[in-house]
Amino acid sequence: MIVTTEKLTKRYGDRAVVDEVSLSVRRGEVYGFLGPNGAGKTTTIRMLLGLVRPSSGTASVLGEAPGTPKALLKVGSLIEGPGFYPYLSGRDNLRVHAHRRGVARTHVEAVLEQVDLVSAANEKFRRYSLGMKQRLGVAAALLGQPELLILDEPTNGLDPAGMADMRDLVRALAAQGQTVLLSSHLLGEVEEICDRVGVISNGRLVAESTVEQLRGDTVLLIKADPIEKAHVLIEGSELRGDVLHVRETDPGALIRTLVHADVDVQEVRPLRRTLEEVFFEMTGVA
Ligand SMILES: Nc1ncnc2c1ncn2[C@@H]1O[C@H](COP(=O)(O)OP(=O)(O)OP(=O)(O)O)[C@@H](O)[C@H]1O
Numbered sequence: 001m002i003v004t005t006e007k008l009t010k011r012y013g014d015r016a017v018v019d020e021v022s023l024s025v026r027r028g029e030v031y032g033f034l035g036p037n038g039a040g041k042t043t044t045i046r047m048l049l050g051l052v053r054p055s056s057g058t059a060s061v062l063g064e065a066p067g068t069p070k071a072l073l074k075v076g077s078l079i080e081g082p083g084f085y086p087y088l089s090g091r092d093n094l095r096v097h098a099h100r101r102g103v104a105r106t107h108v109e110a111v112l113e114q115v116d117l118v119s120a121a122n123e124k125f126r127r128y129s130l131g132m133k134q135r136l137g138v139a140a141a142l143l144g145q146p147e148l149l150i151l152d153e154p155t156n157g158l159d160p161a162g163m164a165d166m167r168d169l170v171r172a173l174a175a176q177g178q179t180v181l182l183s184s185h186l187l188g189e190v191e192e193i194c195d196r197v198g199v200i201s202n203g204r205l206v207a208e209s210t211v212e213q214l215r216g217d218t219v220l221l222i223k224a225d226p227i228e229k230a231h232v233l234i235e236g237s238e239l240r241g242d243v244l245h246v247r248e249t250d251p252g253a254l255i256r257t258l259v260h261a262d263v264d265v266q267e268v269r270p271l272r273r274t275l276e277e278v279f280f281e282m283t284g285v286a
Pocket residue numbers: 012017035036037038039040041042043044153185
């Protein structure tokens with residue numbers, strides 16, 4: 001396990017903004033920390049980085065207590081935009097960061113490549129698009145080859161193209177084996193790039209599982225004629241108006257059964273609950 005928390009809690013006054021959160025991030029996965037604004041994502045992440053002291057509960061990051069020098073050396077993070085100098089180039093900004101963190105200069109070229117900014121490396125930071133600025137932030141977080149990369153709302157404020165770019169970047173890093181913990185209030189985003197998801201609502205972790213598990217079983221929708229005959233033939237099917245719903249079995253076998261019985265099959269398609277629907281059910285927030 002790269003990260004584990006045990007009943008991690010942060011109270012401000014008598015309000016628990018993070019309330020007994022127990023989560024785990026495994027090596028090599030992209031873990032999505034999903035929740036509406038104000039749910040407690042940033043506070044949790046700040047506790048994992050040793051920036052906020054928990055009121056109770058524990059957290060372990062790469063086997064270390066959060067915020068200890070040993071833990072910090074193995075974690076790269078992008079929370080608030082890192083300080084970059086507008087009049088320095090992207091490359092020079094990274095050199096400054098590398099120097100501050102005691103990372104060899106040669107790493108700068110490697111991370112520029114990782115985030116696909118080599119061709120723009122000599123341009124001044126202030127000329128970068130928001131998406132490029134964010135990628136440079138990820139590059140800075142990658143300096144020192146951290147075992148864990150933590151990104152807090154990495155696509156916030158980006159236009160759709162920038163968001164797509166950032167998703168591609170996270171996927172590319174994951175393909176290289178990088179463990180990533182990212183937070184988001186965007187379901188589609190988490191759905192697309194994460195292996196597992198922790199859903200947080202009002203400070204509480206209300207679910208933790210793979211995206212698939214979260215969605216639950218897939219249901220097949222069947223249109224056929226005559227529908228009543230199909231209903232009788234397909235065990236466990238439910239007649240809903242003029243279509244059938246059935247928990248996914250083998251669609252091929254199902255179609256064969258109907259066709260052999262002279263039932264005309266017009267449509268068979270999966271009815272997938274979107275993560276959005278699931279999320280809404282769990283948090284009451286669309
Ligand atoms: N220092 C603080 N003092 C008091 N309340 C705080 C403090 N920091 C955060 N909060 C409150 O805790 C709650 C959770 O905030 P947090 O930033 O962790 O949420 P979040 O899920 O990251 O949301 P967002 O996406 O808006 O950042 C919010 O209601 C916030 O107002």
